[in-house]
Amino acid sequence: MKLHTLKPAIGSTHKEKRIGRGEASGKGGTSTKGNKGGQSRTGYKSKKAHEGGQMPIQRRLPKRGFKNNNRIEFKVFNLGQIDMLADKYNITEFSLQNLYINGLISQFDSVKLLGNGEVKGKYSFKVNAASEKAKAAIEAAGGSIEIIK
Numbered sequence: 001m002k003l004h005t006l007k008p009a010i011g012s013t014h015k016e017k018r019i020g021r022g023e024a025s026g027k028g029g030t031s032t033k034g035n036k037g038g039q040s041r042t043g044y045k046s047k048k049a050h051e052g053g054q055m056p057i058q059r060r061l062p063k064r065g066f067k068n069n070n071r072i073e074f075k076v077f078n079l080g081q082i083d084m085l086a087d088k089y090n091i092t093e094f095s096l097q098n099l100y101i102n103g104l105i106s107q108f109d110s111v112k113l114l115g116n117g118e119v120k121g122k123y124s125f126k127v128n129a130a131s132e133k134a135k136a137a138i139e140a141a142g143g144s145i146e147i148i149k
Helices: 079-089 096-101 132-140
Strands: 074-078 093-095 110-114 124-127 144-147
Touching (some): 079 132, 093 096, 110 124, 132 144
Parallel strands (some): 074 110, 124 144
């Protein structure tokens, strides 16, 4: 240990002056907080999205349309995609579990089959919903479909 390596203990010295401790702090009577008002007081907390009396953005922006809270979002598969997916992933039974394992849907997704295109193979389906055209096309191809709730 040498004299040029000595340092004061951590916390024993203050680099900045403490504000709000009178005129002697060198920061004056307002202690760098400006003049008057709520923001100069201790315990001040601004309300969320408060814009100082200006009309808040959530009230300035126009609202349009209607949002149905009970809407059910489906992951949609068309019959034209089925043969390609069956070849690519070696699937003969299109169930929610198989589709999830192969990364085609998320764990809690609902699946709906639509009748766009043609299905050539004989597949079984266990899905949440299907159009009438899709049901007819699958049964005509020799497959089976089961609707799961």
